[in-house]
Amino acid sequence: MKKTLLALAAVLAVGMAHAEDTLKKIKDSGAVTMGVRESSGALSYTLGDGKYVGFHIEVCTRVLADIQKQLGLAKLETKYQPVTSQNRIPLVQNGTVDIECGSTTNNATRQKDVAFAVTTYVEEVRIAVKANSGITSIGQLTGKTVATTTGTTSVQLLRKHERASGVEFKEVFGKDHSDSFLLLESGRADAFVMDGQIVAGLISKAKNPADFKIVGEVLSVEPIAIMIRKDDPAFKKAVDDSIKNMIKTGDLAKTYDKWFVQAIPPSNTKVGLPASEATKAAWANPNDKPVEEYAKK
Structure with missing residues (x-):
């Protein structure tokens, strides 16, 4: 044996x-x-x-x-x-x-x-919103719905940010980045938190890119x-x-x-x-x- x-x-x-x-x-x-x-x-x-x-x-x-x-x-x-x-x-x-x-x-x-x-590549995690939303910073996310992609660290970074103290928001998750952006595009989310280049790329491919903008503080600098x-x-x-x-x-x-x-x-x-x-x-x-x-x- x-x-x-x-x-x-x-x-x-x-x-x-x-x-x-x-x-x-x-x-x-x-x-x-x-x-x-x-x-x-x-x-x-x-x-x-x-x-x-x-x-x-x-x-x-x-x-x-x-x-x-x-x-x-x-x-x-x-x-x-x-x-x-x-x-x-x-x-x-x-x-x-x-x-x-x-x-x-x-x-x-x-x-x-x-x-x-x-x-x-070194990434900056950012917030994307609709251009007419009036949202320009983390502090304005109170009571809002924030989208991110399942399995990513973006919302964790948002919650840990020094300017997120006292900011309460609801999370929704997309199965991939396109799905997460669709949550923002369709109005089911008020903001989308993700790597800046991913956000910029998705905005560039949107039907009307001018309808979206990247705003607020850089949440994290990350080596990819x-x-x-x-x-x-x-x-x-x-x-x-x-x-x-x-x-x-x-x-x-x-x-x-x-x-x-x-x-x-x-x-x-x-x-x-x-x-x-x-x-x-x-x-x-x-x-x-x-x-x-x-x-x-």
Whole structure:
């Protein structure tokens, strides 16, 4: 019995080791699974028919091309797995997704379960309202209904903000960012709290963009990064090295400009969000610090 248990433990250990050796998994299978989002602003979104685009999609595609070259693979098949705010971490943990290229904030709690590549984008969490609402600050949300997306940290950040003291509001949740914006658009919510670029992107695609505006205080400054499995240093190094090289050559800045400043498909609208000083600082000093490190500044 003891020998059987030891043998089983050995098999499980080998299985776990393989699960954590993503480079070996990719080389052996000739395939990789990229976690993508349906509507995460210019970072990651779908054009329909299984086609996904955006800043993080393009960055990940370039990272995987470098990894393909590193592994000496003649061909590498990329499979796309749509993920949500609720399931993205479990799908990375269990091996369904090898590299998550969405809009995930790097924080200390998540670092216990997954790893993050060096920061590629620094987000500012903001409040979107209808232009004629009269709402211009957190203090005016008392008695209002605030929408956010299930599985995100935005409303928590709103409640913790120093200017939210004594502000009482009702929460409603959308299943994804488009659904949350629809709550605002349809009048079921008075405000939508979310990452600034996601809000700006959704407003740019609205039927009448001028009907909405981003107002009030910046609720949080958050490092957004590509997410990978924990305890896989070789894969993390490969991903980090590729991103650092893009930073060094200026390709990352050009890719950012393509998705956040220039007109993007499918409607050829512009998000109109040049790289912030915080994002430029992250590129100047590549790191995988969680949001808590930013909060100390």
